């Protein structure tokens with residue numbers, strides 16, 4: 001059977017494609033290449049360029065390939081952009097996910113994995129690792145748009161022959177340990193990506209957004225998870241569903257957080273040079289602190305992270321950023 005990866009040309013999706021191929025899976029990708037890249041998709045995968053809401057294209061993909069599972073990454077991902085363009089985010093993340101789920105149900109595909117986010121939690125009431133059972137209070141349209149898709153999946157699975165796994169990712173970072181992929185978008189707003197670009201002299205400076213949060217050093221705290229550990233959790237989810245496991249909603253993070261300043265110190269130390277940083281006001285939609293309790297993913301999926309080390313995450317991100325500069329120079 002084959003696996004359809006939506007958004008397989010993007011940051012996380014491109015790693016998923018490599019991990020699936022390594023696991024011996026046949027892989028099909030759909031991507032409209034809005035933030036992803038064709039070159040980021042492993043050549044062994046079969047690529048369809050197009051939109052996840054194009055029902056005719058989806059039905060062709062399902063007719064041409066023996067697909068038993070969809071892993072759904074495609075979407076819009078920038079929290080502050082969702083604050084300035086909420087309807088655009090509801091369109092691409094919620095409305096188009098609804099169309100994709102309808103195509104999946106129509107084609108009778110039994111398994112679905114969905115990229116959800118820590119942003120569904122907002123800022124937890126108690127500043128400690130969050131379990132899946134805490135109250136969901138998204139603070140941005142991005143978080144709400146993802147939560148609505150979780151709800152659609154739950155209801156569609158209750159009505160149809162569909163099993164799903166929702167994985168709520170915390171802050172995904174790092175790059176393929178074998179150097180085949182990484183965060184490649186020039187418009188990426190992610191902290192570690194930007195800090196690595198500054199460290200390598202590709203950007204002149206960067207800002208720390210907000211120093212007056214109720215956290216130990218006043219900057220936001222996040223749980224940074226290595227992208228390769230994250231895609232391994234998806235493989236486990238696939239195995240579990242194929243073996244008859246039921247639907248599941250699980251966090252993907254390590255259970256400990258780092259502040260923005262701690263991340264920047266790590267980048268400086270690992271790269272061996274200073275960073276030019278200024279201090280700016282808070283960014284819209286940012287919760288003060290969000291850290292995962294990953295116990296459920298570990299228990300239900302048998303997921304054992306391999307790269308739970310911020311130094312390693314930063315080293316891999318720096319290596320990719322460097323490789324990317326040489327790649328862009330030859331493009």
Ligand SMILES: NC(=O)c1ccc[n+]([C@@H]2O[C@H](COP(=O)([O-])OP(=O)(O)OC[C@H]3O[C@@H](n4cnc5c(N)ncnc54)[C@H](O)[C@@H]3O)[C@@H](O)[C@H]2O)c1
Nearest residue numbers: 007009010011012032033034035036051052074075115172
């Ligand atoms: N990066 C993170 O830290 C993070 C954290 C939590 C959740 N997520 C979720 O993981 C998923 C992947 O994120 P990413 O960081 O790889 O982002 P990305 O922007 O690199 O990848 C998204 C991919 O989807 C494609 N795409 C977007 N809309 C599409 C559409 N309508 N039809 C077809 N293709 C479309 C883009 O071209 C791109 O290749 C997203 O759903 C995101 O919400 C990411």
Ligand SMILES: O=c1ccn([C@@H]2O[C@H](COP(=O)(O)OP(=O)(O)O[C@H]3O[C@H](CO)[C@H](O)[C@H](O)[C@H]3O)[C@@H](O)[C@H]2O)c(=O)[nH]1
Nearest residue numbers: 077079117118119170171189190191194207208209220283
């Ligand atoms: O140049 C920068 C970039 C980021 N930050 C700060 O660093 C922290 C992390 O920001 P990121 O943009 O790297 O990540 P977010 O926490 O905003 O969001 C990420 O993780 C979320 C889940 O926690 C979502 O899923 C989302 O898709 C994904 O981008 C935030 O406090 C942000 O304000 C800076 O100070 N300067």
